[in-house]
Amino acid sequence: MVSEAGTELHTAGHNWAGNLRYAAAQVREPATVAELQDLVAGARKLRALGSRHSFNRIADTTGVLVSLEHLAPVFEVDPAEMTVTVSGGTRYGTLAAELQRQGYALHNLASLPHISVAGAVATATHGSGDRNGNLATAVAGLELVTADGVILTARRGEPDFDGMVVNLGALGIVSSLTLDIEPTFGVSQTVFNALDWDQVLANFDDVTSSAYSVSLFTDWSGDRISQAWLKSRMEGGPAPAEAIAERAGFFGGNPAKEPRHPIAGVPGTTCTQQLGVPGPWSDRLAHFRMEFTPSKGDELQTEYLVPREHAVDAIQTMRRLSHLVTPLLLVSEIRTMAADSLWLSPNYGTDSIGLHLTWRQDQPAVEAVLPVIEAQLAPFGARPHWGKLFDGDASRLAPRYPRFADFKALADRLDPEGKFRNDFLNTKVFGS
Ligand SMILES: Cc1cc2nc3c(=O)[nH]c(=O)nc-3n(C[C@H](O)[C@H](O)[C@H](O)COP(=O)(O)OP(=O)(O)OC[C@H]3O[C@@H](n4cnc5c(N)ncnc54)[C@H](O)[C@@H]3O)c2cc1C
Structure with missing residues (x-):
């Protein structure tokens, strides 16, 4: 129609x-x-x-x-500034393939390439890596259609820019974004099975710094971590085969001999290539391939971002909650992110770990355990992922974000009549 x-x-x-x-x-x-x-x-x-x-x-x-799926596509590389400008509805998979074709790269990708750039940035979506900021940290500029239909452009370094990037859709509609790029790079991906929890927790910094991007998959029960995914940049490092040999006993784990999926029973062939086979960043940094359903499909998700200094204590807390959490889980993932200065980013001001939970699709049961998990993680100042299920409201979130009040003031200024407000924002941000 x-x-x-x-x-x-x-x-x-x-x-x-x-x-x-x-x-x-x-x-x-x-x-x-x-x-x-x-x-x-x-x-x-x-x-x-x-x-x-x-x-x-x-x-x-x-x-x-x-x-914005059918908005006239924009794809403009600026080789002098090392940026690319794309329309907001562009999906990361499309962007990554085109950048790779032209010899460029993004610094990181989320687990799935299917998501839109504007939607992912709006919720501070992230990948992993001790020195990798979330995907929103690559935003160097944006174009926003504000409530009166006027276009506002903003560039990194300008006043309020750091409030506009992770915007939860509350400030207007982002029609295009300009992202930092770098020369393309190769990545090899290796999966290790059955790591020893005690060894991993005793050497947590060594584990997460052992590759460009590290993910640990667990269901929190028992004394073994089911999988570790290591994505290594190819520049200057040992050849993948040698690296795997060196890591034959990686914190008690052993290298997988066939492609793995994080969720038991789902074929590893739907995931990006593993077994140390080198390939472009665009085909390795996400876990899931664009042409398949990512993850499982029939699922729910929750994630808490915890300041890095509390990583081991927060992980031990989750392990103690295993009796409540494990029966509802498909899998959990632990990742790391570098600190940033984006006001509503869960990584604002602190290096972080992500404690992610992929749930079976039983929403009442999941919603019953969320307040328990949040109470247990509260002493660590955990901030929930904006795009996943969580319980806390504005009164609990505001103290965890030093620039929360500034964001609300910015939203009031750009959208004085609340055109972009919804129940979610009223409950979780504006507190009304
Ligand atoms: C299988 C799966 C795997 C996932 N893996 C990860 C992961 O690895 N890391 C991670 O951090 N998250 C992950 N997520 C969560 C996901 O990245 C976020 O929920 C993300 O926001 C989804 O982007 P979207 O384009 O679908 O946005 P939507 O869900 O459609 O919208 C999200 C928000 O963005 C706003 N928005 C969308 N477009 C615009 C625009 N043009 N202008 C202004 N606001 C806009 C919307 O209003 C809304 O507030 C995963 C989700 C799934 C389903």
């Missing part, structure tokens, strides 16, 4: 996981930025919709959802 303004109309449907149906009456898909501006200016209530991969109602609205 096509509206009077020429934009495509669809019913809103549900999110990727299928655990929620959007309350929005319809989804509009503007084809040009001018059309997007008209739509925003004329709407009473609206929200941007990315690729629908969030597990909570962060993207929802009682008004109109706006998808």
Whole structure:
């Protein structure tokens, strides 16, 4: 169906996981930025919709959802500035393939390449690596259509820029983003099975710094970590085969002999190539391949970002909660991220570890354990992932974000009538 303004109309449907149906009456898909501006200016209530991969109602609205999926594509590399500018609806998988074709790279990717750049950045989506900031830290500039339909451009270093990047969709609709790039690089990926918890916790810094990106997969029970995924940059290091030989006894684990999937029973062939085979960053930094369903599909997710200094204590706390958590889990993942200065980033001001939980799709049971986990992780100042299921509200989150009040003031200034507000933001951020 096509509206009077020429934009495509669809019913809103549900999110990727299928655990929620959007309350929005319809989804509009503007084809040009001018059309997007008209739509925003004329709407009473609206929200941007990315690729629908969030597990909570962060993207929802009682008004109109706006998808940029069919916005005229933008892809502009600036080799002097080493940046690329893309339209907000671009998916990381598409961006990564094109950058690699032209000899460039992003610093990191999330576990899946299917997500939109604007949607991922809005929630501070991250990959892993002690020295890797989350994906939002690569944003050097953005173009935002604000509540009155006017375009606001902002560049890193300008006042309020650090508040605009991880924006939860609360400030307007990001029509394009400019991201830092670097020359392309190769990566080899090796999986180790059955690491020893005691050895890993006694040497946690050595474990997480042993590759460019490290992920540990566990269900929190027992004395073994089921898998460690190491993504190593190829420059200057030993050849992958030698590196694997050196790590034959990697903290009690042994190298996998066949491709592994983090979730038991799902074929490893749906994952990016492992076994130390070198390949471009664009085919190795994500865990899951673009042409397959990422992870399992039939699932829910939660994640808490904990300051690095509390890593071992927070992990031990999760292990003590195994009796509650393990029966509901498909798998958990532990990753690391570098500190940043983005106001609503869960990595704001502190290197962090991510304690991620991929749940079986039993939402009432999951929602019953979330307050227990959050109470146990509260002493560590844990901040929840904005795009996944969590319990805490604005009164609990505000003290954990030094710039929380500044973000609310920025949102009030850019969206004085609350066009972009929804129940999620009212509960989790604005406290009303
Ligand atoms: C299988 C799976 C694996 C995942 N792996 C990871 C992972 O490795 N690391 C991680 O950190 N997270 C991960 N996530 C979570 C996911 O990255 C986030 O939920 C992310 O926000 C999803 O992006 P999206 O494009 O689907 O956005 P949506 O879920 O559609 O929207 C998220 C938010 O972004 C806003 N938004 C979207 N587009 C715009 C725009 N143009 N302008 C302004 N605001 C906008 C929306 O309004 C909403 O507030 C995973 C999710 C799934 C389903």
